[in-house]
């Protein structure tokens with residue numbers, strides 16, 4: 001194979017209680033990428049559509065992760081990358097992650113799949129590190145593995161695939177402001193009071209159990225974030241109203257997606273998800289804030305070859 005076209009989906013990191021460890025993959029929004037082999041060695045980004053991003057491979061996360069992979073694989077060829085972006089950078093639904101994971105997934109396919117999904121996540125982390133100035137894989141893993149994932153450890157990298165209850169849907173509201181992950185991380189405290197940590201890790205454990213048992217009531221009781229949300233919610237206009245209106249509309253939970261400004265809600269069933277989407281839109285209807293909303297099935301396959 002000389003050329004490959006892929007869909008690299010948007011993802012939701014943290015999932016309320018699991019800062020830097022939990023994530024899930026969306027279905028209805030993502031970037032397209034075309035990657036082809038070249039005689040000339042190295043990585044070239046030849047096309048970027050949708051948003052203004054660097055073409056220099058060492059400055060674009062897609063290039064940085066691809067360079068990490070070829071440094072290890074030492075292939076006899078190079079690669080050129082075209083990026084067709086739909087996910088706005090700084091949106092909180094894994095824009096940089098979709099590019100970082102998409103390029104390594106595509107190159108791996110073109111090389112005959114020498115690497116497994118965990119190794120691909122490792123290479124993609126090198127790109128993510130540049131964008132957010134810290135190492136985390138909670139957006140990358142669900143894009144590469146699909147479904148819900150838990151990053152058990154980043155050193156050594158270990159990723160657990162979690163089950164997806166059949167009737168679970170996600171609703172995303174994206175107020176059109178930009179929040180850089182690096183800045184949203186810089187505002188967090190270095191220490192967490194033990195009393196808060198106890199509540200948070202109990203929620204992570206019970207959320208994982210709820211996914212395994214398709215226990216929607218327990219999903220609802222586990223989706224809370226008392227560690228990160230108190231700091232970041234002030235970055236997001238109308239955060240508290242979106243949350244309370246979503247819950248009134250039947251959400252299992254509503255929280256910041258990644259580092260924001262997007263917020264997500266989980267829903268038991270599609271009809272209910274549509275009601276939650278309407279409730280979210282209504283909160284912003286009398287404001288000047290532009291927004292996008294999406295209702296999505298949980299994407300259990302991850303990155304897709306087109």
Ligand SMILES: Nc1ncnc2c1ncn2[C@@H]1O[C@H](COP(=O)(O)OP(=O)(O)OP(=O)(O)O)[C@@H](O)[C@H]1O
Nearest residue numbers: 060061090091092093094095096099131181258259
């Ligand atoms: N291919 C790329 N796609 C998106 N952002 C990129 C890319 N290459 C470099 N960047 C830079 O990464 C930054 C955006 O990444 P950031 O992690 O802040 O946002 P995000 O990926 O949408 O958020 P989140 O990780 O919270 O979902 C921007 O500064 C952008 O210029």
Ligand SMILES: N[C@@H](CCO)C(=O)O
Nearest residue numbers: 013020138181258259
């Ligand atoms: N876990 C990360 C996800 C965003 O990249 C954060 O919230 O900072």
